Amino acid sequence: MCGIVGLFLKDQSLAPQLGHMLTEMLITMTDRGPDSAGIAIYGDEVEGHVKLTLQSSGPETDFTALDAELGATLGTHVTQRVIDTHAVLHIPSDQFDAAQKALAEMRPGVRVMSRGDTLEIYKEVGLPRDVAARFDLSRMSGTHGIGHTRMATESAVTTMGAHPFNTGSDQCLVHNGSLSNHNALRRKLRREGVTIQTENDTEVGAAYLTWKMMQGATLGEALQSGLDDLDGFFTFVVGTKDGFGVLRDPIACKPAVMAETDQYVAFGSEYRALVNLPGIDIARVWEPEPATVYFWSHADGQTIHDKAA
Amino acid sequence: MQTYDLEADGLRGLNAALHAQTNQTRWEIINPKGSHAIAVGLDAPIDVTVKGSTGYYCAGMNQQATVRVEGSVGPGVAENMMSGEVIVEGDASQYAGATGHGGLLVIKGNASSRCGISMKGIDIVVHGNIGHMSAFMAQAGTLVVCGDAGDALGDSLYEARLFVRGSVKSLGADCVEKEMRPEHLALLETLLERAGADAKAEEFTRYGSARKLYNFDVDTSAAY
Numbered sequence: 001m002c003g004i005v006g007l008f009l010k011d012q013s014l015a016p017q018l019g020h021m022l023t024e025m026l027i028t029m030t031d032r033g034p035d036s037a038g039i040a041i042y043g044d045e046v047e048g049h050v051k052l053t054l055q056s057s058g059p060e061t062d063f064t065a066l067d068a069e070l071g072a073t074l075g076t077h078v079t080q081r082v083i084d085t086h087a088v089l090h091i092p093s094d095q096f097d098a099a100q101k102a103l104a105e106m107r108p109g110v111r112v113m114s115r116g117d118t119l120e121i122y123k124e125v126g127l128p129r130d131v132a133a134r135f136d137l138s139r140m141s142g143t144h145g146i147g148h149t150r151m152a153t154e155s156a157v158t159t160m161g162a163h164p165f166n167t168g169s170d171q172c173l174v175h176n177g178s179l180s181n182h183n184a185l186r187r188k189l190r191r192e193g194v195t196i197q198t199e200n201d202t203e204v205g206a207a208y209l210t211w212k213m214m215q216g217a218t219l220g221e222a223l224q225s226g227l228d229d230l231d232g233f234f235t236f237v238v239g240t241k242d243g244f245g246v247l248r249d250p251i252a253c254k255p256a257v258m259a260e261t262d263q264y265v266a267f268g269s270e271y272r273a274l275v276n277l278p279g280i281d282i283a284r285v286w287e288p289e290p291a292t293v294y295f296w297s298h299a300d301g302q303t304i305h306d307k308a309a
Numbered sequence: 310m311q312t313y314d315l316e317a318d319g320l321r322g323l324n325a326a327l328h329a330q331t332n333q334t335r336w337e338i339i340n341p342k343g344s345h346a347i348a349v350g351l352d353a354p355i356d357v358t359v360k361g362s363t364g365y366y367c368a369g370m371n372q373q374a375t376v377r378v379e380g381s382v383g384p385g386v387a388e389n390m391m392s393g394e395v396i397v398e399g400d401a402s403q404y405a406g407a408t409g410h411g412g413l414l415v416i417k418g419n420a421s422s423r424c425g426i427s428m429k430g431i432d433i434v435v436h437g438n439i440g441h442m443s444a445f446m447a448q449a450g451t452l453v454v455c456g457d458a459g460d461a462l463g464d465s466l467y468e469a470r471l472f473v474r475g476s477v478k479s480l481g482a483d484c485v486e487k488e489m490r491p492e493h494l495a496l497l498e499t500l501l502e503r504a505g506a507d508a509k510a511e512e513f514t515r516y517g518s519a520r521k522l523y524n525f526d527v528d529t530s531a532a533y
Binding site for chain 2: 253285286290
């Protein structure tokens, strides 16, 4: 069991409250996943810069003066914001690859949570309420976000086993369920040169989608082929820079409820997670169909819902 | 009429109060907010109305009581119901009426997957559509669907009767279309009327077990 929440804003006047609404939803799902919690939030973009969200078990040592040190090595200006065990670095886009290499040598113990223009991922072990408080999630603003509460079944309770998983630039995945062919698929993806760091099943799902997209598939196509290649139970919620998608396996025993109004599209593992959203009483509430890709996007200033992307 | 505020006064208090009833009393539950296990295990001819949507297992194991939900319900509504009535004004999530032994479950919207799975005598009337694997291993009782049915309807069916007005995406193993006889039309008319469904019995198709899986038969071994 795990809990998933997601909120995609159509009405950007709600953006300052996104963190608050998602945090409430996340805490409601504590019963479904008290082990760990995480959130992916799509916030501000700094022109010409990439955001790198890092995590360290020793943030005092690892993050002190990291921006100055990295800037000096790259011969550029790097800014950073430290939030508890995480730090968000803004790196000039053309220096990004060099920065990743330099970081791996400079701070080998630091883990990359996410990279992208707007995406930041925060996740830790602990009760959702405590994790949310550590990162002050309720004060974050953004266009859309996805949260996850974990009850581990397939691998250890660790920060790296927590969701969301970053699947590519500005892309993330959360999962409720368990994949049963993840060992074979992990071996296959590693042979293809894909880096997979843990024994976690969802990380393999995330790596699979990344690999498909590296080969030229769109996110919708990657999800569609996941229906054939991923064996097991899953309700996936994915985030991209512009959008938000949902896919359930054909058996669809992992719960999912969605709600849509003029202001937002929301996802919850249970209806309980949605009850305090504005206008929920007049929202269209429904259960997403099995084996069907749903996707909403801000692209072209319009909200698109593509049921079979 | 007694009103119970679930958000203010809590779930245990609600179910304890309802279990303490022996006479015909009327209850209204406000602020359900998707909570689980609302009005479960009732065993008295009481009348309960839930003003909003519920989570898992609403009205589970019901006996004698009438439970009406003015909203939608989560997974497992009226699971293992013995008698009484449960009426859902909105939609129902997966395995509505699972393993039910008796009583009537009415869903005025749609029901999702596994509706009536392993039903053992309950009557279920869905005004809308139902999802895949509905009436899987259904043993007894009647499932009436005024809309369409999803994949694998009635897989490994025993003696339950299935009536569908719309399309059936696919039939499960050993489930077949059957002849509609006068006694089936009469049964259907009664259930449609009790469920307040605006449909004519003649518009339905009956499905039931081919009874080929009851005993091992090498010619049908692929279906086991």
